[in-house]
Amino acid sequence: MSHELLAAAVREAGARILARYAGDPRPPGLPELLANLHDNDAAVVDVLRPALAGIRPDARWLDDEHGAGPLGPGEWWLVDPVGGNVNAVHGMPDWNIGVSLVRDGRPVLSAVYAPVLDELFTAEAGGGAFLNGVPLRVSAKTSLDGALAGTGQAKPGHDAEFFERMGRSFTAMSAAALYVRISVPVSHQLAQLAAGRMDVHWQLDNVRSHAAGVLLVQEAGGVVTDLDGKPWDLTSESYLAAAPGVHAAALAVLTA
Numbered sequence: 001m002s003h004e005l006l007a008a009a010v011r012e013a014g015a016r017i018l019a020r021y022a023g024d025p026r027p028p029g030l031p032e033l034l035a036n037l038h039d040n041d042a043a044v045v046d047v048l049r050p051a052l053a054g055i056r057p058d059a060r061w062l063d064d065e066h067g068a069g070p071l072g073p074g075e076w077w078l079v080d081p082v083g084g085n086v087n088a089v090h091g092m093p094d095w096n097i098g099v100s101l102v103r104d105g106r107p108v109l110s111a112v113y114a115p116v117l118d119e120l121f122t123a124e125a126g127g128g129a130f131l132n133g134v135p136l137r138v139s140a141k142t143s144l145d146g147a148l149a150g151t152g153q154a155k156p157g158h159d160a161e162f163f164e165r166m167g168r169s170f171t172a173m174s175a176a177a178l179y180v181r182i183s184v185p186v187s188h189q190l191a192q193l194a195a196g197r198m199d200v201h202w203q204l205d206n207v208r209s210h211a212a213g214v215l216l217v218q219e220a221g222g223v224v225t226d227l228d229g230k231p232w233d234l235t236s237e238s239y240l241a242a243a244p245g246v247h248a249a250a251l252a253v254l255t256a
Contacts, residue, residue, distance in 0.1 A: 002055055002101075003124055006111050009051035009116055010097050013030045013044045014115035017082060017097070021116070026091050027137045034090045036089045041090035044081035044097055052077045052099070065209040066155035070235050076102045080209040083185030085111075093117070100212035105234050118167065121191045121216050122254075129194050129219035138222040139196040142245035149177040149200035149250070152209045166204055169254055173200070176253045187213040190216060193241055194220035199249045200242045202227075223247040227254055 007235050012018035017040055027033040045063055054059070059075035065083070077099065082088055092185070093116040101109040116131065123129040123255040129136040139145050151170065174180045183189065190213025193200040201217075203210070214224050215233060222234040224241040229251055242250050 003109060003122055003127075004113075005051070005055045006099060006101075006109060006234070007120055007122060009048055010099055010111045010113040012051070013047040013081075013097050014113050016043045016047055017088065018115040021088050021091075027089060029144055031087055033086075037085050040088060041081040043134060045079070048079060048081070048097075048099065052079075053105065056101065062208070066207055067209070068205075068235075071102060071105060071208070073104055077246075078102055078107075078208050078211055080185070080187060080212070083187045083209075087184070093167070094183070094185070094188055096185060096187055096191075098185075098209060098212040100215060102208075102211055102234065105217040106186050106213040107234075110215040112212050112216065113185050114191075116187070117211070119191075121194065123194075123215045123219040125215065125220070129216045131195055135198060136194050136216070137218040138193060138217065138220045138243040139199050140245060141199045141243050143180060144176045144200070144246050144249045144253070145178045147199035147246050148179050148181075148197075149173050149202075149248075150181040150183065150198055151202050151204075152184045152186045152201055154186055154205045154210070158205070161188070162204065167205065169202065172253050172256065173202075173250070176249070186210055188239055190214060190217055190241060193217050193222060193243070196220075196243075200240070200247055202238070202240045202250070202254055206236050206239050206240045210239075217241045225251070
């Protein structure tokens with residue numbers, strides 16, 4: 001029942017932002033852009049905070065989409081109000097609303113909703129992943145030379161060394177995979193991987209709000225590890241999510 005209530009909540013929040021998006025909010029400068037980003041996030045929070053509190057009253061709330069590190073015990077709602085918000089503000093369609101319920105450090109319920117396409121991705125630990133109610137399965141690719149891969153910048157403020165590492169990883173993967181994209185939101189790429197539309201996604205910076213997308217991939221049969229090959233954890237510094245048939249090869253490329 002919780003997943004149905006969560007789905008209804010993110011759809012309601014999506015309708016709120018879709019109305020703002022349809023109003024052509026493209027800003028003339030940075031101050032207006034920042035104001036629009038804030039207003040979009042606030043509109044989603046106004047809908048989701050009371051709705052999620054009604055679903056799990058004892059779960060704590062966290063909508064710091066760039067936050068990293070461990071959480072306290074118990075249940076937490078991790079919310080990325082508008083993933084790819086900068087895309088929404090500039091009139092592009094690739095943005096979404098991401099929510100996960102994390103219990104003792106592990107995601108157990110998630111929803112990623114893309115309002116422009118009306119695509120609702122949902123997952124429950126042990127219960128599978130779905131797109132608008134239809135079961136999802138990651139791709140059957142077994143070779144990187146036919147794989148579509150992707151990465152993205154999870155949060156702002158990195159130093160030059162990080163961007164050099166990101167560039168090197170992009171170069172290495174570009175030499176091995178069919179095609180590599182760098183884009184945001186990260187949750188969009190993880191949802192596409194869960195749907196079998198992409199085959200590989202890696203991040204050199206992991207933030208807690210990625211948990212919604214990670215659960216989608218895991219429940220769709222994908223493999224998610226850190227770049228040492230250890231199982232993904234909410235506190236992992238980096239990670240690789242991939243279809244089982246290409247995970248090992250992608251990991252070798254990224255760690256060579």
